[in-house]
Amino acid sequence: MHEVSLIESVVAIVAEERTRQAFSRVRAIRLHLGALGHAEPEALRFCFDAVASGTIAEGAQLMIEMIPGEGRCSACHQRVAMQDRFAACPLCGNPQLLMIAGGDMRVAELEVE
Amino acid sequence: MCTVCGCQTSIAASESGAGPTHHVHDHAHPHEAAHDHAAHGLLDFGRGSAGLEIAGLSQERTIRIERDILAKNDAYAGRNRARFQAGQVFAINLLSSPGSGKTALLVRTITALQGRWPIAVIEGDQQTSNDAERIRATGVRAVQINTGKGCHLDAHMVGHALDHLPPVKAGLLFIENVGNLVCPAAFDLGEAARVVVLSVTEGEDKPLKYPDMFAFADLMLLNKSDLLPHLDFDVGACMEAVLRVNPRIQILTVSARTGEGLAAFYDWIEGRAAALSSAGAPGD
Numbered sequence: 001m002h003e004v005s006l007i008e009s010v011v012a013i014v015a016e017e018r019t020r021q022a023f024s025r026v027r028a029i030r031l032h033l034g035a036l037g038h039a040e041p042e043a044l045r046f047c048f049d050a051v052a053s054g055t056i057a058e059g060a061q062l063m064i065e066m067i068p069g070e071g072r073c074s075a076c077h078q079r080v081a082m083q084d085r086f087a088a089c090p091l092c093g094n095p096q097l098l099m100i101a102g103g104d105m106r107v108a109e110l111e112v113e
Numbered sequence: 114m115c116t117v118c119g120c121q122t123s124i125a126a127s128e129s130g131a132g133p134t135h136h137v138h139d140h141a142h143p144h145e146a147a148h149d150h151a152a153h154g155l156l157d158f159g160r161g162s163a164g165l166e167i168a169g170l171s172q173e174r175t176i177r178i179e180r181d182i183l184a185k186n187d188a189y190a191g192r193n194r195a196r197f198q199a200g201q202v203f204a205i206n207l208l209s210s211p212g213s214g215k216t217a218l219l220v221r222t223i224t225a226l227q228g229r230w231p232i233a234v235i236e237g238d239q240q241t242s243n244d245a246e247r248i249r250a251t252g253v254r255a256v257q258i259n260t261g262k263g264c265h266l267d268a269h270m271v272g273h274a275l276d277h278l279p280p281v282k283a284g285l286l287f288i289e290n291v292g293n294l295v296c297p298a299a300f301d302l303g304e305a306a307r308v309v310v311l312s313v314t315e316g317e318d319k320p321l322k323y324p325d326m327f328a329f330a331d332l333m334l335l336n337k338s339d340l341l342p343h344l345d346f347d348v349g350a351c352m353e354a355v356l357r358v359n360p361r362i363q364i365l366t367v368s369a370r371t372g373e374g375l376a377a378f379y380d381w382i383e384g385r386a387a388a389l390s391s392a393g394a395p396g397d
Contacts, residue, residue, distance in 0.1 A: 002265055002296035009182045017178055027173060031182075038299035038325055085324050086358045096360055105182040113173040 003043035006105065007051040013107050014057045023112035026060040030109040034102040036069040036085050069102030186300055189268035193303025196275065201283040203386035206302050208326060209310035210319075211292030214336045216244045217369040218310060219287055223251045225379055230386065231284030235274045237266040237291045244289065254278055265296040268303055283390045285382065298325035306385060312337040313344055317351035324358045332363045332381060339368040 014026055033041055041064045048062045069082035075094035082102060088095045181187070197204045209215050216236075223232055234255040236244040245257035256274045258266060271288060288304060290297045309330040311319055314337055320327040327333065333355055335348065352364055365381070367374035 002299055005263070005265070005267065006182050006299075009185055012185065013178070013180050013182070017176065021176060023176075085328055086321075095357070107178055107180045107182060110176045110178060111173060112176055 003039050004047045004051060006039050007044055007047050010107055011052055011055050011057045014060075014110060015055065017110060018056055021112075023110075025113050026057050026110055027113060028061040028063055028109075028111040029057065029107060030063045030065065030111070032067050032104075032106045032108045033064050034067045034069065034104050036082060036099060036102040037105050039105055041066065065108070067102050067104075069099065071097035071099050073097055183299065183301075186268050189272050190301040190303040193268055193272055193275065194305075197286065197303060197305065200280055201390045202281055202286050203284075203306070203382070203389050204286040204288060204302075204304045205382070206297075206304035206307045207287055207289045207310065208294075208297050208307060208330070209292060209312075210294045210315065213292070213310045213312040213315065214369045215289055215292070215310050216247055218334065218336060218367070218375075219289060220247055220251055221369050221372065221375060222379065222382070223248065223253050223287075225375070226285065226382070227251065227253055229383070231281045233278045233281045233284070233286050235266075235271060235278070235286070235288045237270075237289060239263065239291065254281075260291055264291060264293050265300050266290050266302060267300045271302045285386055294319065294323040294326045298329065305389065306331045308332045308334060310334045310336050311351070311355075313341055313346040313348075317347050318354050320351070320355035320358045327355050327358045327362065330359065330362055332365065332378075334378060335364060335366045336369055338366045338373055339371045 010029065010031065014029060031044070033039060033044070044064065045062055052058050052060065069084070069087075070079060071082040071087070071089075072079055073089040073092060073094050074096045076089060076092040078089070078091050079100070080090055080097065082097055082099060085099065086095075087097060089097055193204075196202075207215050207219065219234065223234070226232065232253045234245070234248045234253060236242075236248060236255055236257045237260060238244055238257065239260050239262070241259070242257040245255040248255035256277045258270050258274050260266065260270070266288065288302055290302075307330040309326055309332070311333060313335060316322070320333075335351065341348070348366065355362055355364065363381070365374055365377050367378055369375070
C-alpha cells in the first residue's frame with residue numbers, strides 16, 4: 001500500500017512547514033487529490049492516524065478534496081471532463097485525451113494554531 | 114526502516130553480498146525531534162502568530178502551502194537522473210506483477226549484452242537477496258534493496274543503492290522494481306525508460322485493470338510466449354487493451370525461456386543507450 005509512503009510524505013511536509021512558520025498544533029490538513037492520480041482517498045485515511053502518531057500531525061483531521069479529471073482533446077482541442085485516464089473524447093470520440101487536471105496530489109492547506 | 118536516519122531504505126545489502134552495511138548520508142534529513150515545552154518548565158502562550166494570547170480569541174489560522182506530495186521523491190529522482198546523464202548511463206525501471214519473469218528476462222538480457230556494455234543491476238524485493246544472487250551469477254554487479262514492508266522502490270532508495278555500485282560509465286543500469294502492478298507506478302526513480310512485463314499466464318485485460326502501470330511505460334514485453342500454444346490468451350485483445358491505456362507504448366512478444374523475440378528487445382535497449390552515449394559525448 002503505497003498510500004503509507006504518501007502519508008509519510010504529507011507528515012514530512014507538515015514537519016518542514018513547522019520549521020518555517022511557528023505553530024504548535026495542526027488541527028487539519030487539507031489535501032487536493034486528483035481523481036486520476038495514484039492514491040485512493042480511503043487508503044490514505046486508513047493509514048493516516050497510524051503514520052501521524054507521535055508526529056506534529058498527530059490528532060489532525062485529514063480532509064481530502066477530490067480534484068476531478070480534465071483533459072484536452074488532441075483532435076477537437078476542447079477541454080473535457082475525464083472519468084478515467086484512457087477515456088475517449090466525449091465530444092468527438094477521439095481516443096487520445098491529454099490529461100490536464102486530476103493527476104496530482106498536493107497538500108493544499110494546513111489549519112494550525 | 115533505516116535506524117540511523119529513519120529513512121525508508123531498510124537494508125542495502127553490500128554488493129559483495131556480505132550483508133548489510135549502513136548507507137552513506139550525503140543529504141540532510143529534517144529530523145522531527147519530539148518537543149515537549151512543559152518538560153522545559155515553560156508553557157509559552159505567546160508562541161502563536163499573534164505573539165500574544167487573548168482569552169477567548171484563538172490563534173488558529175490557515176496556511177496555504179500547495180505542496181506536491183511526491184515532490185521529495187521527484188527531487189531525489191532528479192538527482193539520480195542527473196547522475197545517470199553525467200555517466201551516460203541508460204537506466205531502465207523494470208516493472209511487473211510478481212512471477213511474470215522479470216528476473217529470468219534480466220538474466221538472459223545481461224548474458225547477451227554484457228560483452229558489449231558495462232552493466233549494473235539494482236534489485237528490489239520485500240525480502241531475500243535471491244534475485245541479486247541470480248544476477249551476480251552472470252558476473253554482473255548487483256545490489257539488493259529489501260523494502261521490508263514497502264511495496265515499491267522510491268528514488269531515495271535507488272540513490273542509496275547507487276552509492277553501493279561501482280560507477281557504470283556509458284553503460285546500462287537495470288532497476289528491477291518490487292513485483293507489484295500498482296504501487297511502483299507513482300514513484301519516478303530517475304530512469305530513462307520504463308519497461309513493463311506482462312506474461313501470457315496473466316489476464317489479457319490487465320492493462321485495463323491496472324492502467325497506471327501501463328500508462329507511463331515506454332515498452333511492454335509480453336513474456337512467456339512459449340506457453341501460448343497451451344493457453345487461451347488472446348494476444349490481439351491484450352495489445353488492444355494496452356494501446357487503449359497508452360497509445361504511445363511499444364510492444365514486443367518475447368520468451369525469456371526460449372529467447373524468442375528477445376533480439377528486438379536488445380536492439381531497443383542498444384538503440385537508446387547508443388543515442389544517449391552519442392548525445393552526451395564531449396564536443397557533440
